[in-house]
Amino acid sequence: MIKNYRMVLEYDGSRYDGWQKQGNTEQTIQGKIEHVLERMLGQAVEVHGSGRTDAGVHALAQVANFHGNTGMRPEEIREYLNQYLPEDIRIKTVEYVAERFHSRLHAQEKTYLYQIEMGKKKQVFERKYIYGLFKELDIDAMERAATFLIGEHDFKSFCANKKMKKSTVRVLKQIEFKQQGSRLLIRFTGNGFLYNMVRILTGTLIEVGLGQRKAEEMKKILNSKDRNEAGFTAPPEGLFLEQVCYKE
Structure with a gap:
């Protein structure tokens, strides 16, 4: 069953071209997280952030959500992401949220x-x-x-x-x-x-x-x-x- 997950994360934006995934670079926060999630879930995933921080900008508590079908518990998802994400991105929490929740539109x-x-x-x-x-x-x-x-x-x-x-x-x-x-x-x-x-x-x-x-x-x-x-x-x-x- 597909569920909606909300995560809170922190990152050092120094070496990234911003939050938003772009065709001309692989150095984006959204792109890094989606890559790990897709490997974990075996399916395409779109991660929605609460806002598109610019190149070089940092986050202490960015909020994002994604939909996925997995038997893993939120805590297991958090641990998996943190194991495979670069050291300058850390997922602080993952939790189930209502199906209609959208991190940007509902902020x-x-x-x-x-x-x-x-x-x-x-x-x-x-x-x-x-x-x-x-x-x-x-x-x-x-x-x-x-x-x-x-x-x-x-x-x-x-x-x-x-x-x-x-x-x-x-x-x-x-x-x-x-x-x-x-x-x-x-x-x-x-x-x-x-x-x-x-x-x-x-x-x-x-x-x-x-x-x-x-x-x-x-x-x-x-x-x-x-x-x-x-x-x-x-x-x-x-x-x-x-x-x-x-x-x-």
Whole structure:
């Protein structure tokens, strides 16, 4: 009997071309998981992720689901996957879910974490997971800028896909700033995010923090619906998909 399985996984995206399977590369998270599942089940499998993280972006708790016919228990599936997946991908949990559950379509809220090093040099063993800005930021100014971004807006200016046909309206529920020594952590929570949206928001807020823009410019950027008006795209290594929430 075919069942629907939900899994929560973590991965280091450093050497991957993103989550989504692509024809021109075998280095995708989705592709690696499907390859192992197909060997385990002896049938074609499609794994649906809650979101398509970009090349170089990491996940602490990506959620995905797949349908399969097997006598193996969820815990045995988890152990099999972890045995054969590369060391930079780990399945944390596998469980049965309702037949109609879809990890992307049913996601209510996501939180992304972006890490910035403001000090002179990155810590050696964390260098692949933090953006080395190496400059002090005015966090108060960044927090002021963030207030203009909270709520329901058309975030077209913060989307790297210029040919986007679907709605670019999203609800950004919270932007939280936390300083830990010379490190700045920024958390973005919303009902969904556009292509490169978190990285462009981060880049724009960094420009405010460096005094290159005023906080009040966020209103003008949103109203312009023009990607060229927003700031630079912050690099992928500082970004983590931290949490995905569902209505249980």
